[in-house]
Amino acid sequence: MRRLRLQDAWLTLLLGAALGLLLYTQRDRAAPTTRAPRVQGRQAPRPAPGRRALPVPDVGADPPSYEGGTPAPPTLPGPFDFGRYLRAKDQRRFPLLINQPHKCRSDGARGGQPDLLIAVKSVASDFERREAVRQTWGAEGRKQGALVRRVFLLGVPRGAGPDEAGTQTHWRALLAAESRAYADILLWAFEDTFFNLTLKEIHFLAWASAFCPDVRFVFKGDADVFVHVRNLLQFLKLRDPAQDLLAGDVIVQARPIRLRTSKYYIPEAVYGLHAYPAYAGGGGFVLSGATLRRLAEACSQVELFPIDDVFLGMCLQRLRLTPEPHPAFRTFGISQPSAAPHLHTFDPCFYRELVVVHGLSAADIWLMWRLLYGPQGPVCAHPQPVAAGPFQWDS
Ligand SMILES: *[C@@H]1O[C@H](CO)[C@@H](O)[C@H](O)[C@H]1NC(C)=O
Numbered sequence: 001m002r003r004l005r006l007q008d009a010w011l012t013l014l015l016g017a018a019l020g021l022l023l024y025t026q027r028d029r030a031a032p033t034t035r036a037p038r039v040q041g042r043q044a045p046r047p048a049p050g051r052r053a054l055p056v057p058d059v060g061a062d063p064p065s066y067e068g069g070t071p072a073p074p075t076l077p078g079p080f081d082f083g084r085y086l087r088a089k090d091q092r093r094f095p096l097l098i099n100q101p102h103k104c105r106s107d108g109a110r111g112g113q114p115d116l117l118i119a120v121k122s123v124a125s126d127f128e129r130r131e132a133v134r135q136t137w138g139a140e141g142r143k144q145g146a147l148v149r150r151v152f153l154l155g156v157p158r159g160a161g162p163d164e165a166g167t168q169t170h171w172r173a174l175l176a177a178e179s180r181a182y183a184d185i186l187l188w189a190f191e192d193t194f195f196n197l198t199l200k201e202i203h204f205l206a207w208a209s210a211f212c213p214d215v216r217f218v219f220k221g222d223a224d225v226f227v228h229v230r231n232l233l234q235f236l237k238l239r240d241p242a243q244d245l246l247a248g249d250v251i252v253q254a255r256p257i258r259l260r261t262s263k264y265y266i267p268e269a270v271y272g273l274h275a276y277p278a279y280a281g282g283g284g285f286v287l288s289g290a291t292l293r294r295l296a297e298a299c300s301q302v303e304l305f306p307i308d309d310v311f312l313g314m315c316l317q318r319l320r321l322t323p324e325p326h327p328a329f330r331t332f333g334i335s336q337p338s339a340a341p342h343l344h345t346f347d348p349c350f351y352r353e354l355v356v357v358h359g360l361s362a363a364d365i366w367l368m369w370r371l372l373y374g375p376q377g378p379v380c381a382h383p384q385p386v387a388a389g390p391f392q393w394d395s
Pocket residue numbers: 085189190191192193194195196
């Protein structure tokens with residue numbers, strides 16, 4: 001009898017402990033400031049979107065996973081040193097090591113102010129994807145009557161500073177050769193890390209307003225996106241470059257992530273408000289020439305913030321501009337199209353109506369381009385991308 005009681009007591013204790021543990025883990029998960037971040041392939045969780053400004057068509061459950069393999073700007077090992085970031089924040093001007101001063105000059109060999117300047121964030125080692133972009137959606141020249149120009153935005157690869165002799169000359173020589181071959185490399189003297197993407201943003205805005213003062217529109221994005229340039233130009237045809245415009249995958253009321261282990265962790269001391277201003281996902285957005293010049297000025301007044309697209313949202317807020325949501329910009333990844341669940345990224349019918357899709361490998365970009373613009377033309381004849389039945393390789 002007594003033994004039984006003892007056993008009961010033990011069991012109760014054990015159950016109590018288990019319950020406590022369960023509640024503890026649930027508490028963490030239900031913390032109101034953070035949301036379980038979506039993981040999209042090699043893309044890390046983004047600040048939790050509160051609510052999208054426009055409902056995007058629900059095309060399935062889980063976002064597809066992509067084989068990455070190509071380098072993104074590295075994050076520093078260990079926790080991010082906010083103290084150091086805040087102390088170094090005033091140093092925000094770095095020299096341009098490789099310039100393309102004639103990119104937009106009308107006296108240049110290929111003449112005229114571009115209608116669309118494509119600016120792609122890249123890192124030195126990602127030659128393969130730059131090559132894919134150059135030969136697919138980022139190709140320069142006339143498209144539907146519009147003059148398109150391209151630049152890649154780079155910083156100094158991490159660990160290749162002047163103190164590490166040997167490696168430095170190597171990548172510098174390679175980039176110099178690449179720049180001679182394609183005239184599309186912009187290289188600044190800051191370290192190319194994830195948290196320095198904000199520096200990349202302000203340096204690009206300053207560069208573009210200085211060297212491309214009359215550009216009509218600018219598309220800025222990552223190297224792992226696919227851009228349907230034809231759709232983009234169609235959209236821009238109706239817009240006035242002298243008016244303000246910044247359109248993309250707009251996130252409103254995103255809450256800062258207070259989870260220390262997240263790549264996007266922001267302590268309250270750095271950003272105290274409960275939500276970020278509306279911003280367009282940095283994977284790809286388009287802006288008018290007028291907005292470019294105003295943003296370059298506004299951003300130079302805004303304190304640096306380590307997440308580049310949120311930072312740009314802060315500059316927009318300063319101008320009292322709201323980014324325009326465009327449902328065809330999918331910078332936060334796409335869900336699997338329900339009509340072709342086994343194919344996800346490789347359904348051109350699905351891509352037909354989109355402008356920007358994020359998270360592609362160099363091979364994905366090539367293949368999508370071939371399928372959309374290949375000798376047979378678009379494989380998919382139906383106007384409705386998702387309803388168009390499973391895509392077949394031999395069709
Ligand atoms: C940004 O670049 C500067 C200059 O190269 C470097 O000193 C700094 O550590 C970098 N900051 C981050 C957060 O990576």
